[in-house]
Amino acid sequence: MNRHPLIFDQFEALDSGEDFILVNDHDPKPLYYQFQAERTDRFTWEYIEQGPEAWRVRIGRR
Numbered sequence: 001m002n003r004h005p006l007i008f009d010q011f012e013a014l015d016s017g018e019d020f021i022l023v024n025d026h027d028p029k030p031l032y033y034q035f036q037a038e039r040t041d042r043f044t045w046e047y048i049e050q051g052p053e054a055w056r057v058r059i060g061r062r
Helices: 004-012 029-038
Strands: 019-024 043-050 055-061
Touching: 004 019, 004 029, 004 055, 029 043
Parallel strands: none
Antiparallel strands: 019 055, 043 055
């Protein structure tokens, strides 16, 4: 199941300055690259935890 559309829907629902925490079982680096390509300069990306069992990333809307 591709969860990227759900994540982008969540992102689009944010107001400027808001964020959410993504919890994943692997490094979501491909998602970061997709954000870079499709929403350049409109998002923030901050790792809170980087494995080995869970990755937590704060994704925000600028």
